[in-house]
Amino acid sequence: MSWDFETDPEFQARLDWIDEFVRTEVEPLDVVWPGDVYRRPMDDDVAVLVRSLQQQVRDQDLWACHLGPELGGKGYGQLKLALMNEIFGRSHWAAMVFGTQAPDTGNAEILAAFGTAEQKARFLQPLLDGEIVSSYSMTEPQGGSDPAGFTCSARRDGEDWVIDGWKFFSSHARWASFLVLLARTDPEASVHDAFSMFLVPADTPGVEIVRNIGVYGEAEDEGAHALVHYDHVRIPGDCLLGDAGDGFGVAQVRLGGGRVHHAMRAVGICQRALDMMCERALSRTTRGSLLADKQTVQGYIGDSWAELQQYRLLVLQTAWKIDRYQDYAKVREDIAAIKILAPKLIRDIVGRSIQVHGALGISNELDLARLFLVQFITGFSDGPSEIHQATLVRRVLKRYEPAPGLWPTQHLPSLRDESEAHIASRLAALGVPSA
Numbered sequence: 001m002s003w004d005f006e007t008d009p010e011f012q013a014r015l016d017w018i019d020e021f022v023r024t025e026v027e028p029l030d031v032v033w034p035g036d037v038y039r040r041p042m043d044d045d046v047a048v049l050v051r052s053l054q055q056q057v058r059d060q061d062l063w064a065c066h067l068g069p070e071l072g073g074k075g076y077g078q079l080k081l082a083l084m085n086e087i088f089g090r091s092h093w094a095a096m097v098f099g100t101q102a103p104d105t106g107n108a109e110i111l112a113a114f115g116t117a118e119q120k121a122r123f124l125q126p127l128l129d130g131e132i133v134s135s136y137s138m139t140e141p142q143g144g145s146d147p148a149g150f151t152c153s154a155r156r157d158g159e160d161w162v163i164d165g166w167k168f169f170s171s172h173a174r175w176a177s178f179l180v181l182l183a184r185t186d187p188e189a190s191v192h193d194a195f196s197m198f199l200v201p202a203d204t205p206g207v208e209i210v211r212n213i214g215v216y217g218e219a220e221d222e223g224a225h226a227l228v229h230y231d232h233v234r235i236p237g238d239c240l241l242g243d244a245g246d247g248f249g250v251a252q253v254r255l256g257g258g259r260v261h262h263a264m265r266a267v268g269i270c271q272r273a274l275d276m277m278c279e280r281a282l283s284r285t286t287r288g289s290l291l292a293d294k295q296t297v298q299g300y301i302g303d304s305w306a307e308l309q310q311y312r313l314l315v316l317q318t319a320w321k322i323d324r325y326q327d328y329a330k331v332r333e334d335i336a337a338i339k340i341l342a343p344k345l346i347r348d349i350v351g352r353s354i355q356v357h358g359a360l361g362i363s364n365e366l367d368l369a370r371l372f373l374v375q376f377i378t379g380f381s382d383g384p385s386e387i388h389q390a391t392l393v394r395r396v397l398k399r400y401e402p403a404p405g406l407w408p409t410q411h412l413p414s415l416r417d418e419s420e421a422h423i424a425s426r427l428a429a430l431g432v433p434s435a
């Protein structure tokens with residue numbers, strides 16, 4: 001029997017180091033350079049400071065911990081990563097400083113799994129070294145969660161591929177050195193065989209960033225999510241990642257881990273919002289008493305604390321199962337559940353924190369309004385929650401059968417005769433005469 005909720009002291013010491021380092025060295029970057037995390041090239045002062053922080057992380061053996069030792073990470077596994085990501089979730093910059101930022105993490109994972117030696121040397125190594133950033137180009141303006149709607153195509157032309165089409169919300173494309181692109185290579189095939197994955201250097205002629213779409217509150221064309229037109233983009237055959245026709249399977253590999261990492265960071269976001277709510281409740285007086293003394297505010301804090309503990313345990317258990325089974329397919333229900341719950345958790349806890357802060361809560365002098373928006377980002381990215389709900393329900397229902405007759409199998413009047421006969425036989429066996 002092993003059922004343990006303790007972190008081993010050696011790793012706890014590392015978490016304590018991370019917590020202190022993020023608080024004192026990384027969070028100041030969030031305040032002074034909030035929009036510069038992915039910007040390339042970095043300004044000189046930003047580059048010097050960030051490189052120095054990344055080196056301190058390497059010196060602690062904490063760089064790119066989502067990757068195995070063969071790729072320069074520690075391969076700590078998902079449970080330890082979950083505990084680390086809770087801390088990173090508090091900060092814009094932490095993932096970049098620790099080498100675990102999306103979408104580079106997912107792109108590195110598929111390059112490691114499917115890349116040739118040349119592709120790894122050219123694209124993966126500088127990514128792992130933190131020298132460049134990358135983009136993932138899958139969603140299209142007319143089709144997001146349903147790949148059947150994707151039309152961006154790649155066709156063979158001699159040894160080359162020629163790509164034509166549009167991609168939407170390709171995050172960080174404006175700063176990326178290369179884009180990982182999902183394109184249709186077989187117009188006739190079913191979704192599972194129709195696509196291939198490509199590595200497209202960002203400076204290839206025909207790769208045109210039409211607009212840099214922002215999320216709410218960001219200035220027009222100053223956002224991080226590009227509308228990209230691939231206009232007769234010619235790339236050599238060795239830019240195919242994996243085999244032709246295997247793109248859908250390659251894409252699935254990068255999405256599994258991503259969903260879990262979002263959930264882990266959601267814990268960090270909500271803990272931060274709860275911390276802020278509690279501090280405010282203890283600081284603000286209205287109508288003669290602290291907010292902390294008002295019953296409704298106590299309800300906000302109590303519900304938030306309990307919901308966060310529930311969610312955190314489910315995330316940690318999911319991470320533990322991934323480590324234990326080493327098979328994402330066996331943990332799909334759990335991953336779907338934490339993906340579905342994350343937006344609601346953020347909406348409820350960050351929303352309550354905003355409420356307790358009043359006008360200041362929704363202002364641009366606190367980070368809460370931006371965090372509130374993250375509920376939608378976790379809701380859409382890596383597939384909308386509704387699709388995960390359908391997956392979860394389909395798998396849960398597989399374990400059940402319809403009732404054999406008119407009444408449910410637990411219908412009490414229908415159970416009575418059988419139960420009475422059972423009890424009579426047990427009493428008879430115990431020598432008790434029947435009544």
Ligand SMILES: Cc1cc2nc3c(=O)[nH]c(=O)nc-3n(C[C@H](O)[C@H](O)[C@H](O)COP(=O)(O)OP(=O)(O)OC[C@H]3O[C@@H](n4cnc5c(N)ncnc54)[C@H](O)[C@@H]3O)c2cc1C
Pocket residue numbers: 103135136137138139143144145146168169170171215225376377379380381382383384385386387
């Ligand atoms: C901040 C951010 C960053 C992103 N970065 C990237 C990136 O780097 N690369 C990339 O390729 N994409 C990226 N995306 C896009 C993301 O992958 C898509 O938003 C997502 O796949 C959903 O597609 P969609 O937005 O077109 O929504 P749609 O597919 O149009 O769905 C809209 C809504 O319809 C409902 N819905 C859809 N399907 C179903 C269904 N089967 N059953 C019930 N309801 C359904 C859901 O409520 C859903 O939210 C990013 C998105 C965001 C918000």
